[in-house]
Amino acid sequence: MDEQPRLMHSHGVGMARHPGMAQNMQDGTGGTDGDGRKQDIGDILQQIMTITDQSLDEAQARKHALNCHRMKPALFNVLCDIKEKTVLSIRGTQEDDAPDAQLMRLDNMLLAEGVSGPEKGGGSAAAAAAAAAAGGGVGQDNSTEHSDYRAKLTQIRGIYHTELEKYEQACNEFTTHVMNLLREQSRTRPISPKEIERMVGIIHRKFSSIQMQLKQSTCEAVMILRSRFLDARRKRRNFNKQATEILNEYFYSHLSNPYPSEEAKEELGKKCSITVSQVHYAATVSNWFGNKRIRYKKNIGKFQEEANMYAAKTAVSATNVSAHGSQANSPSTPNSYGTKSVLLMLVWLHGIPN
């Protein structure tokens, strides 16, 4: 069957004669062997027309006979020509890429969510938001919610990729199958390579629409996952009493300079066992201190009582509070307000003094 293209090609030059031939067939004034040829072609056409009425074996034999007929290539080309002019022109090239925009959107989203992107890089915005310091930072035992999210996302990615691959493979298989079929059939039916090509295009479009469905549902899954995990992060959960206790203790015992270092934040977070809805201890602690500073500054009077309470507390509990020494300028007794710490406090309360 693969001799077909070669045959057609070698005879392709003769295509220009077709109209003449057709004319000859009609008026029958073709010369000495005109009648014979006409008869010949009539026979062939008749055989083709009735080929479906025959038994399978008969048809097979007839097919072979036809295929070996000397007129076959020319006739094939003529029929292809006719078919092209009638059938194919009807559904011309209407291959518009209308849903391309949506496909792009889906692709972008999948990429952004880290589903279709680099394998485990986590370079996506969302994954980064979820994973916080996953890339370079310390391992940080994150909240269970977070690892849950990651696990689910990985699962989705796995499914997505296997499905995609499956579709890809099925598409290829189906395409080769159809191509083989059409090539085989082109021995007896006027199917030009161009038409096969077109058919392949149709198949591919069909499969990519299936792919788009897959992408769509994957996107949906990711969206649901997001709303279940990431957006829950936005919900505020109040710390328990102990946590605020610890944080306040630190805050008021470092009132002169309440800017915990990164390590201090980490440690505070751990001590408070902040597992509530946040990825990173330090981030939550930073939030807390940020809010605390600004709210304290805004209305010192309101916090006075609290401040006194914690001052008393630390004064009793520790004689040497600055054990951690994270604050280089912190005096040994933070709440005694030495001149140094007063200056420091003025700085963070009111900015750099003149």
Next chain:
DNA sequence: CCCCATGATTCATG
């Protein structure tokens, strides 16, 4: 219900 304390987010700044 409303109110407000409060954790989180956003945006500007330097």
Next chain:
DNA sequence: CATGAATCATGGGG
């Protein structure tokens, strides 16, 4: 990038 400031959104208490 850390902080300040404003703002959002929620949970708990009246």
